[in-house]
Amino acid sequence: GDTIVVGAPFQTVGSHTNQGAAYVFVMPTSRSANATQTAELTASDGAEGDELGRSVAVSGDTIVAGAPGHKVDSNVSQGAAYVFVMPALGWASATQTAELTASDGAADDELGYSVGVSDDTVLVGAPFHKIGANAKQGAAYAFAMPTLGWAASLTQTAELTASDGAADDKLGWSIAVSDDTVLAGTPFHKVGANALQGTADAFVAPLPSIVIASPVTRATYT
Numbered sequence: 182g183d184t185i186v187v188g189a190p191f192q193t194v195g196s197h198t199n200q201g202a203a204y205v206f207v208m209p210t211s212r213s214a215n216a217t218q219t220a221e222l223t224a225s226d227g228a229e230g231d232e233l234g235r236s237v238a239v240s241g242d243t244i245v246a247g248a249p250g251h252k253v254d255s256n257v258s259q260g261a262a263y264v265f266v267m268p269a270l271g272w273a274s275a276t277q278t279a280e281l282t283a284s285d286g287a288a289d290d291e292l293g294y295s296v297g298v299s300d301d302t303v304l305v306g307a308p309f310h311k312i313g314a315n316a317k318q319g320a321a322y323a324f325a326m327p328t329l330g331w332a333a334s335l336t337q338t339a340e341l342t343a344s345d346g347a348a349d350d351k352l353g354w355s356i357a358v359s360d361d362t363v364l365a366g367t368p369f370h371k372v373g374a375n376a377l378q379g380t381a382d383a384f385v386a387p388l389p390s391i392v393i394a395s396p397v398t399r400a401t402y403t
Contacts, residue, residue: 247293306353
């Protein structure tokens with residue numbers, strides 16, 4: 182729409198160098214005026230080296246910013262993504278509405294290296310995540326907005342990996358999402374004899390299903 186979000190991952194916030202920030206620009210009424218930001222978005226638990234804004238995405242009134250250097254518990258650079266929802270009166274400088282992390286996250290995963298958002302679904306790449314014995318195979322994490330909206334701290338709804346993944350593939354280096362379709366870049370995947378040829382992996386959300394366990398006589402189900 183009329184909103185641009187720009188990441189500044191090496192921005193100093195307070196005394197924290199490279200904590201990072203994201204800047205929101207809303208199109209002026211005149212449509213052609215130069216402008217500075219409408220809002221500056223930061224993390225309430227931000228720290229030195231988090232690099233918030235290394236990746237950014239916007240859909241409607243929702244902004245997502247990745248912080249791949251963020252420390253989670255004792256895991257250095259496990260990474261996180263932050264969701265910001267526009268307040269009722271419009272964008273203003275604020276901290277996150279929700280913080281997204283991986284339930285199986287580990288040190289140096291760098292979750293938040295890439296992010297995407299479409300309506301109520303957020304996708305976050307962790308290209309250095311270890312899968313089985315494969316170091317840096319990479320994964321993408323899907324987060325669906327809870328019924329009551331984005332809030333507090335959340336872990337993933339689903340973890341997406343490649344069936345033919347290998348060490349150092351780095352799936353999730355880039356990511357995009359539209360409706361129920363996700364595309365994750367795997368730039369270092371070997372194709373045939375071609376090392377580092379790379380691929381893109383597509384994931385489609387499965388259709389929902391309904392099970393009626395105890396039908397009621399003459400009841401109508403939709």
